[in-house]
Amino acid sequence: MASAAEQMASNISLGSFGKATELKKRLWFTIGALILFRLLSFVPIPGIDPHAMAALYQTQSGGVLDFFNTFSGGALERMSIVALGVMPYITASIVVQLGSTLYPSWQALKKEGETGRKKLNQYTRYLTVLLTVIQGYLIASGLEGLGAKQGIAAVVEPGMLFRVAATISLVGGTLFLMWIGEQITSRGIGNGVSLIIMAGIVARLPTAIAQLFEGVRTGSMDSIVVLGIIALTVVLVLFICFMERAQRRVLIQYPKRQTVRGMQQERSHLPLKINTAGVIPPIFASSLLLMPLTVVQMLGARAQSGSSSSEWLITISTFLQHGSPAYLTLYAAGIIFFCFFYTAVQFNSEETSENLKRHGGFIPGIRPGKATELYFDYLLNRITVIGAAYLVIICLVPEFLSAQAGLNFRLGGTSLLIVVNVTMDTVSQIQSHLIAHQYGDLIKKAKLKGAKRR
Incomplete structure (x- = not known):
């Protein structure tokens, strides 16, 4: 069956895509929704002067504002x-997911199936509203004092x-x-929240590329450097x-069962992804490191220049500047920590071993139960070391090279991770829809042939 599916996937062409009416409807719906998101990113909140906001943002860039502005497709820059964006929803989803692993009552909800999942989704929405209210009020308060030193009122x-109102x-x-x-x-194709984030990142890409070529035209940047960035x-x-396709396949065997062909041994594989944590570790590590700099930017307009509070905030922001050795070291440590932490949350070794034991499955050479759980922990620790090293390389290489070359290229490692992951997932779903459509056509043809023979 697997080989047939692979052969059918290789035979997918534009002709089969044109016949997939349901898939085309889903694609058009997805494109329309993303266009609506881009249009909304140009609608300012009430009471904001767009021109003053654009001028002030240039003086306040460099902190977590740039980080979230990239994900929102420039919506934060235009306020x-x-x-x-959807960052409050993502944060709420992660918190609820962690709570469903650590909190006993939420663990019980998670095991209830569809009913428990709906309840956890409600908690996610409530927490999203709470986080958005807090962040929105803080942003509105910060905007009132922003630009006081420059004499510009946003x-x-x-x-x-x-x-x-804001x-x-x-x-x-x-x-x-x-x-x-x-x-x-x-109703569309792919994960909606991930596609919205990717649309925001991709929307900023033309501006970043234009800045590179403008630097070459004006002579402020060498053409060899631009070619190096592209390569x-x-x-x-x-x-x-x-690396996103890489996985460790664990062989699972089941007891011999009587079939038409006699007693046969059933085997399957449990895939363990090298990067189980996904893009969560870089996002969390970046947010924590860039938060002090943002606090300085928001409070700098109101803090007195000689006060002790403003002095230590400025010291922290200077210590954590982009490209500094302290920033790169703490960034790598944060990625490694969250990689191990979130992998442990995503993959429950105890639950997986119990499920295998309940269905009669076992790993050859490993006793079911506690020994299987310890074996999964051993494998995950080794895999996560490779996954954490991979994330550190992807995220720190662009940061280090940008700092050394004095560049300000917005498409960093985290953005690349999100764009590539979402693209791969969306393409896989499109292929799955096309394969399902082709299987449907084959079944219809088989039924018609059977009816004619009768």
């Missing part, structure tokens, strides 16, 4: 109603009315994006594709 009429607008924009993402997942990007993309 649109979708400036926060807010037309500061006050409580602006804060409430918070409501940001909450509505984030919840609408969350709804769009869910609609894409159910490095291609190499990193190929490396990401290879």
Whole structure:
């Protein structure tokens, strides 16, 4: 069956794509939803002066603002109603997922199946609203004091009315994006939330490329450096594709069973991905490291220049500047920590070993139960070392080279990881739909031939 599926996947052509009506509908729906997201990213929140905001953002870039601005496709730079993007929803999803592993009552909900999953989704939505309200109010408060030293006011009429209106607008924009993402997942192709993030990153790509070639034209950047950046990007993309497909296949055997051909031994493989944690470790590590710099940017307008609080905040921000040895070291340590932590959350060795034991499966040479659990832990630790090293290389090489060459290229390792992962997942789903469509056509033809013979 597997070889037949692979042969059918290789026979997929544009002709079969043209006949897949349902797939085309899903693709058009996905494209339309992403276009709507891009249009919303140009709608500013009430009470914001867009020109003043654009001028102020240039002076405030360099912290976590740039990080989230890349994921929102420039919406944060324009302070649109979708400036926060889907990051609050992602944070809430991760928190609920961690809670369903650590919190006993949520563990019970997770084991209830569809009913428990719906309940956990409700908790995720409630937490998304709470996080968006907090972040939206803090952003609105920070905008009122932003630009005081430069004599530029991004807010037309500061006050409580602006804060409430801005918070409501940001909450509505984030919840609408969350709804769009869910609609894409159910009625479109691919994971909706991931596609929204990828659309934001890809939307910033033309601007980054234009800046590179503009630097070559003006003479501020060597053409060899640009060619090196392009070559490095291609190499990193190929490396990401290879590592994301890499897996350790664990042989699972089941007791001999009576079949038509006699007693046969059933075998299967349990795939363990090299990078089980995905893109979560770089996102968390970047957020934690860049947060002090953002706090300085938000509070710098209100803090007194000679106060002790402003001095130690400035010291921290200087210590954690992009490309500094401390930043790179802490960034690598954060990626490694979250890689091990999130892998342990994603793969439950005890639950997997119990499921195998319940269904009569076992690993050759390993006793079922506790020994199998320890064997899975041993394998995961070795695999995660390779996965963590891979993430560190992908994320730190662009950072290090950018710092050494004095570049400000926005498409970093984390962005490449997200774009390549989402693209691979979407292409796989398109191929699955095409294969299912071809199987459907074969079944229909078989039924018609059978009817004619009768």
